[in-house]
Amino acid sequence: MQIRENISLRQYNTFGIDVRARYFASFARIEEIEEWIERNSSVMRVILGGGSNLLFTRNIDGVVLKNEIMGIEEITEDEHDVYVRAGAGENWHRFVQHCLTRNWAGLENLSLIPGNVGAAPMQNIGAYGVELQEVFNSLSAYHIRERKIHHFTAGDCAFGYRESIFKKQYKNQFIILNVTFRLRKRPVFHTAYGAIREELEKMQVKELSIQAISQAVINIRSSKLPDPSQIGNAGSFFKNPEVSNKKFEMLKKQYPEIPHYPAKVYPNATRVTTNEVKLAAGWLIEQCGWKGVRRGNAGVHAKQALVLVNYGNATGKEIYELSEDVVRSVHKKFGVTLEREVNIL
Ligand code: EPU
Secondary structure, eight states: OOOEEEEEOGGGSTTOOOOEEEEEEEESSTHHHHHHHHHTTTSOEEEESSOOSEEOOSOEEEEEEEEOOOOEEEEEEOSSEEEEEEETTSBHHHHHHHHHHTTOBSOGGGTTOOSBTTHHHHTTOEETTEEGGGTEEEEEEEETTTTEEEEEEHHHHTOBTTBOTTTTTTTTTEEEEEEEEEEESSOOOOOOSTTHHHHHHHTTOSSOOHHHHHHHHHHHHHHHSOOTTTSEEEEESBOOOEEOHHHHHHHHHHOTTOOEEEOOOOTTOSSOOOOOEEEOHHHHHHHTTOTTOEETTEEEOSSOTTEEEEOSSOOHHHHHHHHHHHHHHHHHHHSOOOOBOSEEO
């Protein structure tokens, strides 16, 4: 393994924050880094995937290990499903496209999500009515201290809303090596969410297919979400907050048009919420007047207030401070506390 020193992380995070790592190395097999980690166990470690869900607020006085474990492999199949294993370092959207070309269904609604395969179960990625947990079969992860590979089923991962055990109890303890997906040979279409149907109509799709849904999702995402290669961002900066029925009724009296959805129940999640109603953080933020606001190089995206952006040379601190002000004003106006979805480092 080649360890490089004093490396800029700008190209390794989609926010485009220019912090430096004291040490940096990428690995394609866990064996390449095992020994170094053991010999340098006191050095602080950051395991990096696509860098699309984090905000660097300071230099990393330790080692950044970039997971580049590749490979996509069909493991087995039965009458209904095909089991496909992908290396944690595979780009998520390229993996989705690989499956689409083979007509393996289930990932189409998750098209164009930035990041790598390994991060998908980490935070149970979701979009347009589908979450990773619905296509997840299992994963292998390396336990850093034990130097052993563990196998996780869906139940073991304790999936929640943008959560899993790897963001909670097992934080920083495991390196996800590969993920096995269970995909369908015959598709079940999910078109009820948001603007998908409208977009399919606009596209004049005659016969529904997973490829058409994927294209509809790509169109919607590209029209609302900034492309990280053009303007730094990490997708939704906050989670959509969940509130009790009682709180929701109070808000609805004052804001009859407030968007809301039933909160999803996650039976295996580490933190089981008892709140019944999910609100749209983007709407709450917009109502506070933040949409399109720019402060120096940091800003709230003009088309989707849930996304914070780096217009150029923003520091992580600037973005973070902006997010603090957003949290404060949403709390002041609505009495709702926004939680960050992005990992802050
Ligand atoms: N809204 C506004 N103003 C805004 C943004 C949204 O009023 O500036 C309203 C919309 O009109 C709509 C509601 O809020 O009524 C929900 O908006 P949208 O459908 O755009 O989705 P979202 O709740 O803001 C979530 C995910 C996204 C995912 C989309 C589509 C979270 C935190 N975000 O956003 O995921 O792509 O749904 O399924 O759950 C991500 O996690 O990084 C991400 C982009």
